[in-house]
Amino acid sequence: MSLQYQPDETATAALLNYCQSDAQRRVVQAIIDFGGVRAGAMGIGQGRTGFQKTLARVKAHAAAQGYAPDHGLKHPVPTPFVAKGHSTLYDGDGNVRLQWVKTKLDDELRVEVIREACAAMAEELPRVAPLPEPERTADHLCNLYTLTDSHVGMLAWRKEGGADWDLGIAERTLTGCFEQMVASSPAASTCVVNQLGDWMHSDGLLPVTPTSGHILDQDGRFSKMVSAAIRILRRVIDMALTKHQTVFVVMAEGNHDMASSVWLRLMFAALYENEPRVKVVDSELPYYVYVHGDVMLAFHHGHLKKNDQLPLLFASQYPQEWGATTKRYAHCGHRHHEEVKEHSGMKVVQHSTLAARDAYAARGGWMSERQATAYTYHSRWGQVGSVTVTPEMVG
DSSP states (O other): OOOOSSOOOOHHHHHGGOOOEEEEEEEEHHHHHHSSHHEEEETOOOOOEEEEEEEEHHHHHHTTTTTEETTTTTTOOOEEEEEEEEEEEEEETTTTEEEEEEEEHHHHHHHHEEEHHHHHHHSSSSSOOOOOOOOOOOEEEEEEEEEOOOTTTBBBBBHHSSSSSSSSHHHHHHHHHHHHHHHHOEEEEEEEEEEEEEOOOOSSSSSSSSTOOOOBBOSSSSHHHHHHHHHHHOOOOHHHHHHHHHEEEEOOOSSOTTTTHHHHHHHHHHHHHTTEEEEEEOSSSEEEEEETTTTTEEEOSSSSSSGGHHHHHHHHHHHHHTTTTTTEEEEEESSSSSSSEETTTEEEEOOOOSSSOHHHHHHHTTOOOOOOOOOOTTTTTEEEEEEEEEEGGGO
């Protein structure tokens, strides 16, 4: 869009509503005070190129909200929507006769609305009563139980992917395999229940991926998925409490459940508010850390960073934890197959999934062994054991 014009004062003043920083407000106000772009830049002593770029960012943000008077868009869309596109019908004299503005939900605002709604609902949730503590545990040990890419609510057909998967199978498999991991691992004082993302197959009422809108094979309505997802996680956490003194819970963001990870985290923090032995990791960023003595455990689903990028990211994001430890492990999922490799002072463990392949994975030819692995860490020596379970072990 061209910026070499003498702006309409009313239209320019309206841009103040779309400024996202003090610098942007200063530029728009200068245009109003000095009567134009060139004069405004000179008036506040700013280079014209930088001045114009700042104005362009403001106008782009305004256009995303449906306000671009230079192009005939004068009716902003309401929050939490953004303008997706528009069509305008002109008459022979160039006058606007009809206009259609297409909108969609703003993803960031949608997540914020969900977060606020969940926080409000969590105030009314009944709290879980504390469970009896286990009698004997080893303080120097920490067990890490990982469930990733579980895709609760996915529908898979054995004739396509080799195995069936639906809500009922997911509940039996996930709880059964978790029980096997807990029973076969040592009686560590601490454990981490690591729900590493893509716990939910879809993120809302429509069976589509949150960002790309790809259609998903889904078993039933979203409310049934939510009920099963909560029920499974409740059983998993309660199982961990019967064996461990302290249970840290990670509810990681995945690319399939970006918004659901928010309400899951808030809901379980509220549910176990009266249980001092449960601590739900609270992080708005999709990068999580737990320190056990000299051991740093880091978690990320894997949808935003590649495995070899994780050491530098966690060293930068958590410099104190990195500097205070000598054994460092990152755990990720997302790619549905196992890989263990050291990168720049950190061992990166990529976990497999227990879920069956859906039609998309089967047709793409992606195959991996279905399994879940629990790792045991010593506070000084790092990893000292592991237990792997498969769906066949629980029938």
